[in-house]
Amino acid sequence: MEFSKKSRKNTIKSLQEEELDLLVIGGGITGAGVALQASAAGIKTGLIEMQDFAEGTSSRSTKLVHGGIRYLKNFDVEVVADTVSERAVVQQVAPHIPKPDPMLLPLYDDEGATTFNMFSVKVAMDIYDRLAGVENSAFANYTLTPEEVLEREPYIKKEGLLGAGVYLDFRNNDARLVIDNVKKAVEDGALAVSKMKVIGFTYDENQKINGVKARDLLTDEVIEIKAKLVINTSGPWVDKVRTLNFTRAVRPMMRPTKGVHLVVDAAKLPVPQPTYFDTGKHDGRMVFAIPRENKTYFGTTDTDYKGDFAEPKVTQDDVDYLLEVINFRYPEANITINDIESSWAGLRPLLGGNAGSDYNGGDNGTISDKSFNDVLDAVVAYKEDKISREDVENVLNHLENSRGEKELSPSQVSRGSLLEQEEDGLITLAGGKITDYRKMAEGALELIRTILADQYNETFKEVDSKRYAISGGEFDNTKVTETVAKNAKVGIEAGLSEEEATYIADFYGMNSLKIFALAKEIEAYPGLTLAESARLRYGLDEEIVLTPADYFMRRTNHILFQRDSLDDLIQPVVNAMAEYLEWNDEQKSSALAELDEVISESDLSYLK
Numbered sequence: 219m220e221f222s223k224k225s226r227k228n229t230i231k232s233l234q235e236e237e238l239d240l241l242v243i244g245g246g247i248t249g250a251g252v253a254l255q256a257s258a259a260g261i262k263t264g265l266i267e268m269q270d271f272a273e274g275t276s277s278r279s280t281k282l283v284h285g286g287i288r289y290l291k292n293f294d295v296e297v298v299a300d301t302v303s304e305r306a307v308v309q310q311v312a313p314h315i316p317k318p319d320p321m322l323l324p325l326y327d328d329e330g331a332t333t334f335n336m337f338s339v340k341v342a343m344d345i346y347d348r349l350a351g352v353e354n355s356a357f358a359n360y361t362l363t364p365e366e367v368l369e370r371e372p373y374i375k376k377e378g379l380l381g382a383g384v385y386l387d388f389r390n391n392d393a394r395l396v397i398d399n400v401k402k403a404v405e406d407g408a409l410a411v412s413k414m415k416v417i418g419f420t421y422d423e424n425q426k427i428n429g430v431k432a433r434d435l436l437t438d439e440v441i442e443i444k445a446k447l448v449i450n451t452s453g454p455w456v457d458k459v460r461t462l463n464f465t466r467a468v469r470p471m472m473r474p475t476k477g478v479h480l481v482v483d484a485a486k487l488p489v490p491q492p493t494y495f496d497t498g499k500h501d502g503r504m505v506f507a508i509p510r511e512n513k514t515y516f517g518t519t520d521t522d523y524k525g526d527f528a529e530p531k532v533t534q535d536d537v538d539y540l541l542e543v544i545n546f547r548y549p550e551a552n553i554t555i556n557d558i559e560s561s562w563a564g565l566r567p568l569l570g571g572n573a574g575s576d577y578n579g580g581d582n583g584t585i586s587d588k589s590f591n592d593v594l595d596a597v598v599a600y601k602e603d604k605i606s607r608e609d610v611e612n613v614l615n616h617l618e619n620s621r622g623e624k625e626l627s628p629s630q631v632s633r634g635s636l637l638e639q640e641e642d643g644l645i646t647l648a649g650g651k652i653t654d655y656r657k658m659a660e661g662a663l664e665l666i667r668t669i670l671a672d673q674y675n676e677t678f679k680e681v682d683s684k685r686y687a688i689s690g691g692e693f694d695n696t697k698v699t700e701t702v703a704k705n706a707k708v709g710i711e712a713g714l715s716e717e718e719a720t721y722i723a724d725f726y727g728m729n730s731l732k733i734f735a736l737a738k739e740i741e742a743y744p745g746l747t748l749a750e751s752a753r754l755r756y757g758l759d760e761e762i763v764l765t766p767a768d769y770f771m772r773r774t775n776h777i778l779f780q781r782d783s784l785d786d787l788i789q790p791v792v793n794a795m796a797e798y799l800e801w802n803d804e805q806k807s808s809a810l811a812e813l814d815e816v817i818s819e820s821d822l823s824y825l826k
């Protein structure tokens with residue numbers, strides 16, 4: 219399958235010539251999941267992403283497939299039920315990506331600790347396991363005494379340690395989960411294009427949306443794409459995309475909050491397994507410290523965000539907060555900003571205005587200032603004939619749901635999702651988590667199928683998305699170790715070392731065989747090993763790698779978790795990309811400059 223700069227031109231031509239059944243705006247995990255299920259059903263689907271696939275929030279998560287045990291503290295059982303039961307499903311369709319990695323949750327007698335105690339953590343873990351269906355399994359949860367915790371984690375704070383809970387969660391490679399969903403959709407006929415930005419909608423005679431205007435960010439050309447249905451899966455950008463429709467007032471639905479992670483060498487902060495603990499700052503937050511490659515990353519913060527959505531920055535406050543927490547919990551670590559090798563900041567696409575569950579103080583009969591101002595703005599706009607009576611009612615109707623709305627802290631806001639179609643026909647699928655992306659997409663497909671049947675008399679194949687493997691995941695999910703070992707043998711025969719072959723077999727699943735076939739076919743690029751050359755070539759041929767950052771940040775772990783070996787790879791990779799993508803000198807130097815910026819953002823040079 220070709221999914222490259224070369225095939226991109228034909229894809230854009232097809233998008234202009236054929237009317238689609240469905241156009242998906244936004245190529246993060248939500249859009250990728252919708253595009254996969256739609257294409258699998260035979261729905262003629264387009265997927266438009268203005269950056270690289272997964273360059274938004276879906277490469278900036280904590281990189282877990284998990285149910286969010288802390289949400290049980292907010293009594294958000296529905297979200298936990300949805301997400302933790304989806305863990306096993308994601309592992310089933312993508313057995314090469316999420317890997318079981320039990321979480322250790324140490325507990326302290328900090329006065330006023332805002333999370334669990336030894337009793338409530340056991341209750342929470344039992345609920346969590348039951349919802350996930352892993353109680354009475356090898357992965358069932360258990361508790362540890364303080365001594366047992368310190369045996370595992372000798373560097374963790376000893377004073378006040380009450381013990382710990384241990385429960386199953388999964389480590390994840392978020393960006394790879396996205397690209398392998400997109401690749402599968404493309405294999406099934408989806409027309410997917412990155413670096414193309416939707417800048418407006420087109421309408422039929424009844425003012426219903428029947429397509430979009432989009433700018434190709436590589437050529438600056440503006441094209442029109444016609445589609446029976448358009449779905450907005452732009453995550454934190456959802457309101458920005460909705461306001462591209464100038465014919466109506468848009469009541470914002472999003473409350474993006476920023477979360478930051480920092481990465482240090484594992485020697486500086488040895489954490490044997492994913493560890494999740496109360497910050498000790500009585501702010502209702504918990505922080506993860508997680509081993510990955512030979513690094514340890516920790517996070518996150520959770521702060522309301524109003525800046526540039528495409529490039530949320532790590533600030534000194536974020537660094538200070540996380541260093542204070544990590545050095546408090548690991549008192550011998552003494553981590554400073556100079557130990558930080560890489561970092562990332564992302565925006566949670568949280569749904570605003572969704573009052574916490576009744577347990578959070580319930581309906582106090584008042585509304586927040588924000589909601590009150592929404593009413594005033596709507597009335598003024600109506601009086602100036604800018605919006606319809608219906609729009610005003612929409613704002614008021616929303617208020618009824620937010621009667622219990624109170625200023626929730628970012629961490630109290632539900633991580634639930636929303637699916638709705640507006641009067642101009644635009645469908646929006648927003649919120650949620652990576653872990654329940656498939657379930658979110660399943661819900662959207664139900665709506666999409668119903669509309670296409672009712673309005674266009676079109677029916678499509680039924681697909682069991684719980685069993686529909688994403689690209690690279692086409693193998694028995696109960697035999698991951700065996701499959702990796704079997705595929706690695708092919709890599710060794712192709713001339714790779716056992717370590718290289720095993721790493722690639724583990725990282726790419728069944729697509730490792732394509733990389734090994736390339737290793738047999740191509741010469742190593744100057745300055746690169748055969749293994750790296752085959753990975754890069756595969757990225758260029760079949761993973762729409764268009765810039766060095768696409769490769770170093772999202773298709774591989776080089777920038778985030780393999781910083782030590784990155785510098786020696788930069789020039790040889792850029793040289794190879796320049797040849798493959800036919801860059802002139804100017805394009806090559808601007809690609810290098812752009813990569814340099816991405817790396818200095820990641821290693822926080824601007825704060826050091």
Ligand SMILES: Cc1cc2nc3c(=O)[nH]c(=O)nc-3n(C[C@H](O)[C@H](O)[C@H](O)COP(=O)(O)OP(=O)(O)OC[C@H]3O[C@@H](n4cnc5c(N)ncnc54)[C@H](O)[C@@H]3O)c2cc1C
Binds near residue numbers: 247278414452
């Ligand atoms: C700090 C942090 C930690 C998290 N940890 C986890 C975790 O461990 N596990 C988990 O399950 N969830 C986690 N989440 C939540 C999860 O990351 C998000 O819910 C998920 O990634 C959202 O995906 P999305 O596709 O909806 O949005 P995005 O990934 O942001 O995708 C939206 C895309 O739309 C594109 N777009 C926007 N406007 C346009 C336009 N006009 N034209 C074309 N494209 C456009 C953007 O470029 C973007 O790529 C975390 C989130 C954060 C911030």
Ligand SMILES: O=P(O)(O)OC[C@H](O)CO
Binds near residue numbers: 280282517566629633
């Ligand atoms: O949204 P939060 O606060 O649970 O943070 C995201 C976690 O880091 C992982 O889902």
